[in-house]
Amino acid sequence: MVNLLQRLKYTIEADLHHLFDKKEEKNPIAMLNQYIREAEKQTEETGKWLERQATLKQKLEKELEETKKMHDKRSKQLDLAKLSGEQDLIDFAEHEILAYEQRSIVLRNSIDKNADELFGLERKYEEMKHKIKDMKVRQLQLMGKENVVRAHNQMDHILHPETTGNINDRLDTFETMENYIERLGQKIDHQHEVTSMEERLTLLEQKTTKKETQDLA
Template identity: 60%
Template sequence: MANLFTRFKYQLQADLHDFFDKKEQKNPVALLNQYIREAEHQTEQTGKLLARQGQLKKELEAQLKETANMLSKREQQLGLASASGEADLIAFAQGEVDAYMTRKIGLLSSIDVCAAEYFELERKFETMKHKIKDMKVRQLELMGKENVTRAHHQMDKIINKQEDTSFEEISLYIDDLATKIDKQYEVTTFESRLAQLENKQKLITTNDKQENHAIVE
């Protein structure tokens, strides 16, 4: 049963990897956008943890300052108690000095660890921000390549006559239309000239008739 579950898990992982590989091949820009969004979210969360770590470091330093002040105070009191010779006060003051000294040592160690961890977090945080900037540059490069690829594809479709209407077909259509317009213009011109001849002939005929009528009278 365990082997069957393991085989199913590995098969599912393989299917998911295959799905994302195909998705990346199909639309690498969209997948990169998703990566950038996820990276920005993770970086934002890391920034919050870094700020929290810085705040913890400040609180530890505040505790150390308070402890150092109390240790100094108890050491002075221990000196006074020792000078008074009162055993119970000496014991109490010594216990306080020991407690604050132990706390101070612990706080110093914690601050050192916290500072080292803060530095490491800060270094990785800066690295993450640089990675995001690099990915955004890559995003712009991919978008540029995608635009160029689409533009070439559209132009190739037109140039290679892969669309319903090509440049050559349009050119032939325009030439045919121009020829028809020229012929219509020629017909119109001929008709106009013929009409002018007819009008001229009619005018000559009318004038001849008028002249003949005048002679008869």
Template identity: 45%
Template sequence: MNAFERLKNTIMADIHDLMDQKEEKNPIMLLNHYLRQSEQEVHKISKLVDRQRTLNGQFARERKEAEEMAAKRAGQADLAQRAGEHDLYEFALLEKEQYELRAAQLRETSERAERDLEQLEQKYEQMKHKLKDMYIKRMELMGRENVVRANRSIDKVLKPDGVGGSPSFRFDEIEQFIERLEQKVTANYERSSMEARFARLEKEMVKEEVPNAAN
């Protein structure tokens, strides 16, 4: 193995390692890359299939024209033979044989082209199904990724002790805060209620003391 081959293999190994890391880090991004490449290939195959259909049509037209010309020259050869026109007869007969040979070749070519087109169309349909499966696979992966992200966000809120750092807000912390707030409000209410009772009691005592003092 020469130096160039060793360098090529090293570069390809690095590329494969990078692709593996990229796939592990972001599989959706890598799948999108594969999808774009597959779409391009399917588009190319679509053009080739259309071109093959066009060629098959041309083969069919050429074969029909050759068959018609062979039949025409056969009639002209018969006419020239009956009229005693030997040179015309020989020309028409030679042309007839050439057109028949061409028609036979075109018939064989056309039949082979039809078989090739049928195989191409089947493979093209398979490629489209594969591409559709890749689209569906991407949707599945996106759904799973979305669920993972949603669960992570929910866990940050619901779990008191998250992994990888303290969360900013958690439901249990909020509940504890609300509970402390309720206790504080209740205590303030009870305190104010007691103060109000003391105030009423003091007023009542003052009223009782005033008549007694008058007596």
């Protein structure tokens, strides 16, 4: 289990940069999201192993407690057997006491070893969780960078069309729109000028007609 956790730890600690240096990769954020999901899944599974290891430790401790109780019980029974002078009971109690003492030694060693292993696993487990947190911070950083790049590209598309290959697109840039508005304004001014001239000519014509009528009168 320790070796497996170590491999998982190395997997999570793998350098992320080379994943995004590949030119063929078009969406590093999606890659990172998938990587984080996989790491979270591995960490969740590791947590279950830790829970199982802790449960085993509790069972060993419970077994040791029962062994101690039986050892104490047989010790008291041995005293009674010695008082009664019944040798077969004495031999049985002594044999039982020895068995419980040996079992207690085995259980204590197992519990100590289990405690050391559990502590080591818990440390690695916490490191894995911290690594995921670090990757999520990295995720936010990359998302911020991606957002800035997209924003710059969009602004460059408008402000500097010559660099984006869209210089011929109609109304795609501020400059194009300004030129369009200027032409539209000139057209409107011309139409207004023509209309004004027509009005003046009409008024002049009306005045002339009125004057001619007055002269005839």
